[in-house]
Amino acid sequence: MFRFCAAEIQGWNPISISGYHIREAGATAVQELAFTFANAVEYVRRAIAAGLDIDAFAPRLSFFFAAHNDLFEEVAKFRAARRMYARLMRDRFHAGDANCRLRFHTQTGGVTLQAQQPLNNVVRVAVQALAAVLGGTQSLHTNGYDEALSLPSEGAATLALRTQQIAAYETGVPNTADPLAGSYHVERLTSELEDRATLLLGRVDALGGAAKAIEAGFFQEEIAKSAYAHQLSVERGDTSIVGVNMFADGTVAPIAPAPDYSALEREQVQRIADTKSARDPKAVRRALADVSGRAAGYAHGGNEARPDLMPSIIDAARARATVGEIADALRAEWGEFRPT
Numbered sequence: 001m002f003r004f005c006a007a008e009i010q011g012w013n014p015i016s017i018s019g020y021h022i023r024e025a026g027a028t029a030v031q032e033l034a035f036t037f038a039n040a041v042e043y044v045r046r047a048i049a050a051g052l053d054i055d056a057f058a059p060r061l062s063f064f065f066a067a068h069n070d071l072f073e074e075v076a077k078f079r080a081a082r083r084m085y086a087r088l089m090r091d092r093f094h095a096g097d098a099n100c101r102l103r104f105h106t107q108t109g110g111v112t113l114q115a116q117q118p119l120n121n122v123v124r125v126a127v128q129a130l131a132a133v134l135g136g137t138q139s140l141h142t143n144g145y146d147e148a149l150s151l152p153s154e155g156a157a158t159l160a161l162r163t164q165q166i167a168a169y170e171t172g173v174p175n176t177a178d179p180l181a182g183s184y185h186v187e188r189l190t191s192e193l194e195d196r197a198t199l200l201l202g203r204v205d206a207l208g209g210a211a212k213a214i215e216a217g218f219f220q221e222e223i224a225k226s227a228y229a230h231q232l233s234v235e236r237g238d239t240s241i242v243g244v245n246m247f248a249d250g251t252v253a254p255i256a257p258a259p260d261y262s263a264l265e266r267e268q269v270q271r272i273a274d275t276k277s278a279r280d281p282k283a284v285r286r287a288l289a290d291v292s293g294r295a296a297g298y299a300h301g302g303n304e305a306r307p308d309l310m311p312s313i314i315d316a317a318r319a320r321a322t323v324g325e326i327a328d329a330l331r332a333e334w335g336e337f338r339p340t
Contacts, residue, residue, distance in 0.1 A: 014057060015043060016064050016105070022219075023066035026227020029077045030193060032066065034200035035210070035219055037084055041201075042210040044093055057090060058099035066139075067128040068109040075126070075180055076189035078104070078135025083194055084201075106132035107141040113148040115253035117243030121145035126163050133173050134180055140164055149256035220339055253304045272322060279320035287316035288329045295333040 019027075019036030024100040027035065040061070047057055065081065067074050085102040088097040108128040113121045122145045129142050142160040144152025152160070168174055180186045214220070233239040240246050290312040297307045316326050 001041035013060050013062055016048075016062050017043060018064040020066045020107055022066050022223065023068070023109065025223050026111075026230060027223045028226050029068070029070075029073055030196045031222060031226060033077060033081055033084060033193065034204065035223075036063065036065070036211065037081075037088060037115050037197070038201055038204040038210040039093065040085070041088065044089075045209070048093070054089075054093050054095050055099050058093075058095050059101075061103070063102060063104035064110050065104055065106050067106050067132040067137075068112055068134075069124055069127060071127055071134075072186060072189055073193070074131035075135045076186055076193050078106075078132070078137065079178070079181075079186070079190040080194035080197065082136065083190070084197060085227070089196055103138055105139040105141070106137040108132070108143045110143055110147060112215060113143060113145070114241060114244055115148040116248065117251075118149060118254065119150065120243050122159065122163075125160060125197070126167075129163055129167050129169075130173065133167055136178060144325075147257055149254065150258045153256070153259070217339070275320055275322075283319040284316070284321050286320040288321055288325060291316050291326060291329040292333055295330050 017036060017040045019032045022031075022035050023032045040063070044054070044058075044061075048054060063081070063085075065078065082102045086100040089100040090097075107317060108125045112124055112128070121143075125142050125145060129140060132140050142163045144156030144160050146153055146156045173179065185264065204210060204213045204218070207218055210219075230239065234241060234245060237245050241251075291309070294307045294309050294312045298309060313326060316329075
């Protein structure tokens with residue numbers, strides 16, 4: 001097996017374990033927590049099975065969460081996430097105390113942005129950013145207010161940046177760690193979210209872990225149910241969206257043309273063509289054949305017999321194979337995932 005020593009892994013971020021796409025697909029805050037940490041447990045188990053020491057790679061794990069509109073729920077979610085992660089790493093994997101600290105990035109919720117009255121999204125993004133900072137995020141991405149209409153315009157992207165900078169330099173919010181600690185409401189919400197997410201994580205465990213739960217369609221079905229329930233709530237008016245199902249002014253959502261990236265496209269196509277013309281084609285073929293061979297062995301081998309893919313992928317990249325060519329080599333052996 002291919003193994004890393006502590007010195008080799010230091011400073012290397014092996015993975016960002018994402019809950020953002022889960023929330024964007026329609027998951028609740030509880031599902032975002034439970035399913036993200038179920039995936040984390042699966043990754044950690046497999047890393048340990050591959051021969052890695054938990055205390056060698058745990059400090060380099062990072063997470064990626066969404067921030068939505070319910071300010072206190074989102075703050076409580078991030079606080080609950082830190083507690084859940086610490087307990088998981090300590091109780092399940094016996095990680096040292098220093099390696100139970102949750103590092104996470106937050107992005108404001110793209111799915112919360114509305115095409116109707118798009119300037120309202122400026123306020124939504126600001127509230128979501130505030131929730132992330134109050135919840136203790138280490139880094140933050142703020143969306144452009146016009147992203148429900150098109151790719152963000154330069155002005156919207158600049159305003160999104162200024163939103164972060166005002167939060168960082170004018171509000172004083174980042175100057176205190178966990179500033180809402182001790183609030184009865186926030187503490188109660190934190191414990192409630194943690195308890196509910198822990199119960200849902202237990203259901204994933206009962207199915208055999210994240211990989212088997214996904215194969216069984218459990219994640220997908222639970223998220224789909226939540227997304228459908230949310231949409232029905234919006235249509236009934238039980239969930240309020242300003243400018244959409246309340247305080248709507250009847251105006252048609254504006255049309256924002258997408259930026260013209262044709263020149264950038266031509267430049268990138270030319271760069272790839274130049275790279276392919278300058279590389280050694282025999283070396284590329286050998287490297288991609290090695291990727292295919294290892295992928296075939298990985299697909300058919302047991303846990304202990306599976307060859308390591310990363311060395312061959314790195315060699316292919318050094319031979320100047322493109323990401324698409326490497327992906328095609330893997331796809332030829334593995335096919336493509338199709339949800340059940």
